[in-house]
Amino acid sequence: MEATALDLGLRGAVAGLFLMIMVVTLGRVRPLDTIKWLGVAMAASGALYAIVTAPFVPKATVWWIMPVLGANPVLVWLWARASFDDDFVVRRWHGVLWLAVVSVWFSVIYTWTTWPMFAKAGVRSMSILAIILSLSAAVQTVRTWKTDLVAGRRRLRLAVLILSLLIVVLLSVPELNSISAKSFGMSGSLATAVGLLAIAALAGWGLFHPPPAIPAVAAMAATTASENADRAAPIKAADGGRDATASLLLRRLDNLMTVERVYRQEGLTIGGLAAKLDLPEYRLRQAINEGLGYRNFNAFLNRYRIDEAKAALSDPGQRDVAVLTIAMDAGFQSIGPFNRAFKAESGLTPTEFRRDALARSAAIALENDEKFRNRPIPLKIG
Known part of the structure; x- marks a missing residue:
């Protein structure tokens, strides 16, 4: 009973912290960008998860809510991408992925008694997906960590992400290997409550006490x-x-x-x-x-690289120089990153930019030539 009381107390603290984060974010933080909306969604799902998985909660409640909470790894992955990749944009297929995961979990729940083998296969596949998304988010964190220039994001969000991914993996691996938290001397419910409280505390710290x-x-x-x-x-x-x-x-x-x-x-x-x-x-x-x-070191470098590339692409004397050569001369190591960075900055591909720039240069040259030919010729008297 003492362990159960501690479990319920921790879950109450978790739900309270997450709800406070939601209220403060929606009421005071502006603008509400993609990262903040995903943070609100994660806070809401964290509060719900802490409540519906608590001891003595009716199973009927769990059956209806768990499919939505089962898609939390997708939210964590999207949040990590949006937080650590300044160029990331949420696409429609991300929403389709979330809906697909929710649908699979509903199928698992409603076929658990009729087709248990199908349901177990669904649980296993969702656990594998959760681990893949967690590892993908971790790779994103490591890959962009050194180029991140925002001190608070480097210090705090990395810790929150690592702990979030750890909880996701700990909740997924047992489904694959039948590992129980009781093996470590504690109930699975209490272990989950402790992990959720750590995540909520770090998230609240990041929101209410940002670094100066x-x-x-x-x-x-x-x-x-x-x-x-x-x-x-x-x-x-x-x-x-x-x-x-x-x-x-x-x-x-x-x-x-x-x-x-x-x-x-x-x-x-x-x-x-x-x-x-x-x-x-x-x-x-x-x-x-x-x-x-600048929030990212690569963005800082690309400003100068793209400016040099624009000058070269606009130069009629370099019209026959390959785009790849111009990109590598400016400091890019391959054509793919150059094309993406160039289009993100100018809205055009390098080839389109060169075509338009050379067309403008030709038009200006033609106009100047017309003015030169039509200028009045001074008369010489004498």
Whole structure:
């Protein structure tokens, strides 16, 4: 009875935390982007899961709600993609996948007594899918971790994601291997309650106590001033304001990118760029993110690479140069990432951009030629 009381108490705390997250997000957080909507959906499903899987809850309630909760791995996967990939967009097929998982779980529940073999196969397939989605989200986290410039997202969301994926896997693996939480000296219900409370606590911490944001321009200027008082110089601020004081670090960074064109270097990482500037990596992350407004290091590099590619594609003298050659000269390692980044920035493929740019150049040249031929010829008297 003591374990049951503890279990119920933990689940009440979990439901309360998740409901508070939902209320605060919907009532105070603006704008409500994809990440926040997915967070609300996950909070709602977490609260429901904590309630319907508690001891003494009528089984009829579980049968009706569990198919929806069974699709939680899809929500976790979408949330991870949206949180760690700034270019990710929710598509229709993502909704179709969620509905398909819900449908399979309904089929499992309603065929459990009539076709038990079919139902067990359905449970096993959904467990495998949950593990695949969890591993995919984990790979996404690791793959984009080093290029992430948002300090709070690197520190907190990674922890929340890892713990969420751990719970998903722990709930899925037992279905595949018949592992019981009792093997570890605790009931499965209590173990689930503890895991859910840890997730809810981390999610609440991330929402109510975000890390303080210190403008990088001011922070770098203050640090530089303490090291060398005469190193700071006035340049244009990242937010468009003029006559703002920025650090020598930002000026040196701008010189590296625009004059030395280090973005052309193959495999350039933020660690390598920090080494060129002879400063800690975290300071460079802060400067690029908070001072220049970039959330991802690759997006920062691609700005310069795409600008160079646009200039080359617009040059009539390079009309016969292959697009792949231009892309690799600008620093891209293959044509696929170049095409995606170029279209995301300009709305056109490189080939379409070149066609339009060369057509405009030809039209301007023709217009100038017409003006030259039609200009009045001055008369010579004498």
